[in-house]
Amino acid sequence: MKSNIPLLITISDSDTVASDIMDYEALLLKPPTGFEIRWPLDECDPISLNYTSGTTSRPKGVIYSHRGAYLNTISTLLAHDICTMPVLLWTVPMFHCNGWCLAWGMAAQGGVNICIRNVTAKAIFDNIALHKVTHLGGAPTVLNIVINSPLTERKPLPGKIVFFTGGAPPPSKVLSEMEKLGFQVNHLYGLTETYGPATTCTWRPEWETLPVEEKVKLKALQGLHNISIEEVDIKDPITMKSVPNDGRTMGEVMFRGNAVMSGYYKDPAATKAVMKDGWLRSGDLGVKHPIGYIQLKDRSKDIxxxxxxxxxxxxxxxxxxxxxxxxxxxxxxxxxxxxxxxxxxxxxxxxxxxxxxxxxxxxxxxxxxxxxxxxxxxxxxxxxxxxxxxxxxxxxxxxxxxxxxxxxxxxxx
CATH class of the missing domain: 3.30.300.30 (ANL, C-terminal domain)
Structure with a gap:
């Protein structure tokens, strides 16, 4: 009878590896033959189940489709100029929105993945210097780790390094300190329900001449929707009318488009509530500025x-x-x-x-x-x-x- 036991690859942390175990490098030199890709029957079939981060004490299972994951991956690569052969330091957990869809994106671009066991300033600077990292990211708490690191743990940056930040609005002070260290901070915004990044604070060339204080205020905006999202808007949750672009009138941030989840796992009531009127309701309160960029003001439950x-x-x-x-x-x-x-x-x-x-x-x-x-x-x-x-x-x-x-x-x- 043909065995259905999958191929297991064990990588030992010791200097010696048993001869009957194929490690990762050996697998690359002699890959198995006859491997057949199993494509989904429908691009809207589920590809993964991702749980929200639990800031509300009740994480929900978010269903991702092949179509949404593909489109958000391409959208993220394009929005941040992630060209071929990037080197990504994994300071964003891969289990969180599939690493903001970069788990797939790095494969698409032939990238190198650098994984670390613990996110510390020393590990970040050591790996940047050793592997010539081009990209890394994380919530503002990770930026905080970097800017408050001891001088003895810091090392000169080998070149342009893009630091993605999202998950919470970054304080202006944190952004300015990161820029002083030489990092290019790209501000993202999204939800687990939008496959991670859904908007980007697209930087305008004319902003480069502004004073530092003004630049970091602009950098802190959540910005414009990515190409995988049809539209992001700030709406009155009762009337569903868009708020004026005055930078003052608050409403709820809402999304619609291809990179919106298929629904919550085994929770049709919660799915119906959050997808009411054809828009994904984020629960975030924000304003829209005259230039069209959105800015978060608070979570509706935090105001x-x-x-x-x-x-x-x-x-x-x-x-x-x-x-x-x-x-x-x-x-x-x-x-x-x-x-x-x-x-x-x-x-x-x-x-x-x-x-x-x-x-x-x-x-x-x-x-x-x-x-x-x-x-x-x-x-x-x-x-x-x-x-x-x-x-x-x-x-x-x-x-x-x-x-x-x-x-x-x-x-x-």
Missing amino acids: IISGGENISTIEVESVIYSHPAVLEAAVVARPDDYWGETPCAFVKLKDGFSVGEKEIIKFCREKLPHYMAPRSVVFSELPKTSTGKIQKFVLREKAKALGSLSKKGMSKL
């Missing part, structure tokens, strides 16, 4: 409503990140008997720095309207998903447990 005023946690976090002692920051709503909610900041300081709650609040009040500044600051480690995103639902529970700053019927300024 803080304090005394009737809407507070964007992204804007507050960006200011906190600009404090020289701050390594990481996240802002969530803390229930309040008088204001309804107040901003509560969770902050991780850089090694060797010691600042207090009052200093962080004072720093924010100097740069923001007083109602937007945090009313309380907690210094701690920030919980993250396996893809490096901060788990705000965990922080919201911690803020809730702190109780109200104000007593009913009075304000406490």
Whole structure:
């Protein structure tokens, strides 16, 4: 009887490999013959099942099709000028949106994949120098690791290196520090439901002459949709009318096009809710600028409503990140008997720095309207998903447990 046992390739970490085991290099020299590609019967058949990152505590299975994966891969390659024979350092997990579809993209372009066990500044700089890396990426937390690395771990960049960032809006301070180190930061935006990157902050040549402060503000925009997406828009979720391009009127970010998921695995109710009216509803709130570029303001569940005023946690976090002692920051709503909610900041300081709650609040009040500044600051480690995103639902529970700053019927300024 013919065996259906698949070929197993074992790569040993030791210096000696058993003679009866074929390692990767040997396989390349003598590949199996007679291999037959099994093409899908329908391009809309599923190719993979990817789970959302779990920032809401309930990850959902997102079904990818062959068609969507192919188109998003090509779209990502074109949007970021990923030419033939690139060298990618895998600081984005391959399990996350199939590595933003670059697991397929690197194969398409004959690229070299450099894999590391742990994402550390030393590993990043060592591998860039050793393998002449051309591309790498990750959430802003990975950028943070790079810019706050000790000088002893840094090495000169061998040439132009493109750093993709997405998953959360990067603070302007982080972007400017990355540029100073010599990285070209390309800002992406998308969801697991859009196969990863769906928009790019397409850089305009005329922006090169602007002051650094203006350049990083523009770089932080989520930008324009990629070619695999038919359209991205900011809409009123009730009326489904597009908001004006005034950079002020908020609405929900919505997508439609070929690179939108087939649906949630075994969850038709959730699929119907998120795909209502023919648009994928992101749950992100944003504005559209006169130049047509979109900008995120917050997740709809993260927006803080304090005394009737809407507070964007992204804007507050960006200011906190600009404090020289701050390594990481996240802002969530803390229930309040008088204001309804107040901003509560969770902050991780850089090694060797010691600042207090009052200093962080004072720093924010100097740069923001007083109602937007945090009313309380907690210094701690920030919980993250396996893809490096901060788990705000965990922080919201911690803020809730702190109780109200104000007593009913009075304000406490």
